Amino acid sequence: MAVATPAAAAGAPAPPGAGLSLVQRALRKLGLVRDIDFALYLPMRYEDETRIVRLADTREGDLAQVEGVVTESEVAFRPRRQLLVNIDDGSDTCQLRFFNFYPSQQKQLEVGARVRVRGEVRGRFIGRTMMHPTVKAAGTSLPDALTPVYSTIAGLAQPVLRREVRSGLARAALDETVPESVGISIDAQEVWDLRRALSFLHYPTPDVAMATLEDRSHPAWQRIKAEELLAQQLSQLQARRERAAQQAPPLRSMTSATSLYAQLMAVLPFGLTGAQQRVGEEITRDLERSIPMHRLLQGDVGSGKTVVAALAAARCIDAGFQCALMAPTEILASQHFGKLVGWLDPLLAERGLRVAWLTGSQKKKERDVMSAAVESGEAALVIGTHAVISEKVRFRRLALAIIDEQHRFGVAQRLALRGKAVGHLEPHLLMMSATPIPRTLAMSYFADLDVSTLDELPPGRTPIVTKLVADHRRDEVVARIQAQLSQGRQVYWVCPLIEESEAVDLRNATETRDELADVLGQPVHVGLLHSRMSTPDKQAVMAAFTANQIQVLVSTTVIEVGVDVPNASLMVIEHAERFGLSQLHQLRGRVGRGAAASACVLLYAPNEAGRVGEAARARLKAMAETGDGFEIARRDLEIRGPGEFLGAKQSGAPLLRFADLETDALLLDWARDLAPRMLDQYPELAQKHVDRWLGTKAEYLKA
Known part of the structure; x- marks a missing residue:
């Protein structure tokens, strides 16, 4: 089925949905319109269907493909309805379990049928089992390459997507855009041309070390990442040069004392x-x-x-x-x-x-x-x-x-x-x-x-001490608040949600305000600020807090940026494990704005095992270890990756799909060095390279 119409292949896609089949619409949602889009749509992982192994040679957790004869096949109803099938490959037996199955599958798995199944082997010591393995008739020839598995969406099955990608890859124009006189130098590795690299990454041979595919260190991956980084650098440099050709009013500086x-x-x-x-x-x-x-x-x-x-x-x-x-x-x-x-x-x-x-x-x-x-x-x-x-x-x-x-x-x-x-x-x-x-x-x-x-803070800003405190020690936090209030200081208490949710059991801001007001008593005034308040009400609350008419401000993250109350010396962030690292750092920056010693308490709720998730633990650890915004940003990028880190910075602009800014610094340096020379000496190749990789997305970089 040919998806890329002549108009699409020429870079002029038809209006959305115009005369398209369901499959074509699904492909378009994935951004697969031009032949080159299919060629550059690389697998997220692979399945090895190139060889058959003996059951006796499999280990717990292996993803294995075996061939055997069905010896038993029945539908059981306890503990729930399921199809149970036993196969024997001559070396051992394995039970296949299907909780969702159709009459056609039952027929395919009748006793005496010889089948080829692929799945994860479990329970080796109590009898091998596979849950919902893929099943094919035995005897068909084995593929000579690993089977690609692509990211997809509902309504677009892997076999259909594989067929479309293979077709697009075959049609795509993959002539070289990197000038021969420049080339791509990647350490001492062999440099692959683009067509060879893409063909290999869609269909790797089974002898390749899987680790080099997974960590993207294989020469084929290096070629793809180098090309992607070059496209990004070219588009950014084009945008810069286009702006340089525009005119702005020159604003001459006045040096007189009356300026x-x-x-x-x-x-x-x-x-x-x-x-x-x-x-x-x-x-x-x-x-x-x-x-x-x-x-x-x-x-x-x-x-x-x-x-x-x-x-x-x-x-x-x-x-x-x-x-x-x-x-x-x-x-x-x-x-x-x-x-x-x-x-x-x-x-x-x-x-x-x-x-x-x-x-x-x-x-x-x-x-x-x-x-x-x-x-x-x-x-x-x-x-x-x-x-x-x-x-x-x-x-x-x-x-x-x-x-x-x-x-x-x-x-x-x-x-x-x-x-x-x-x-x-x-x-x-x-x-x-x-x-x-x-x-x-x-x-x-x-x-x-x-x-x-x-990179320099104004004099008088005090360092902020950051403490991690488990939720069951809230009483200690309240005691710390009372100590700050007794010195005439003010306190923020930040909650992540405005109201309770069935999905997330969080203490809401209103309840927190009421609880703190009860515990702290008169004459302490505990205020409430959240995003559903009207603007005049928000402004009135902030004005009262700034004037110290409110001593404790319970708030959602509407106070994340811009709020400047030098007398506030303590920040308590409830459920800190649910906040992003950059957001935590921004919130922490609301204190330490005056001469008083300031602190930020990250109140976290561990699970039943007394732990928090790995990413949350990394964020909290970073907050406790450093107050340097640049180090925080580096760790945030490490934890979240550039897509989430950037937020709406370039809404719609092309993010890197393959290259990693931390591990591919040498390739980035190569692309930065080549981009200006390529625009100057080979402008047509440069434009062709940008069009190939970014299409119309390059326009977003000109804003």
């Missing part, structure tokens, strides 16, 4: 760290150019990204343009708004300008007033959530867009913000992240960005 930048520096209640000064200079150089800035500002929790953003905004406003700052949540946006209004609003008022605030929860009248100020240019700085990019908001002279917690925004949202610029000009783009990016990610997924790093 907004100089006045802001004068009113800041603290001096800049060396890292903030260095990063500020990097951003200033970018803003002064007519090429759009595309810079990622990364820094650990509390490293002072907001100040750097404010100074960049001042540079933009000094040049006569507008700046927009977009945050993913209203709480985070309001934190920025509060700080920046305090710093900038009096200075802007002297110039007849203001800071505008735009969120989805605003009353229409207020939003209309703010939108009018944006359109007239009176609002020199616009802060808000997704409302900033709504169609009704029109900027007069937008030149700088700042996106905080950029990994929470998808490509379409960033494109919409860029589209707010006037005329043919592109705005400068500064993206901020409190999740430090490991080096390998910066070299691959963020290769199209310039990266600035705040």
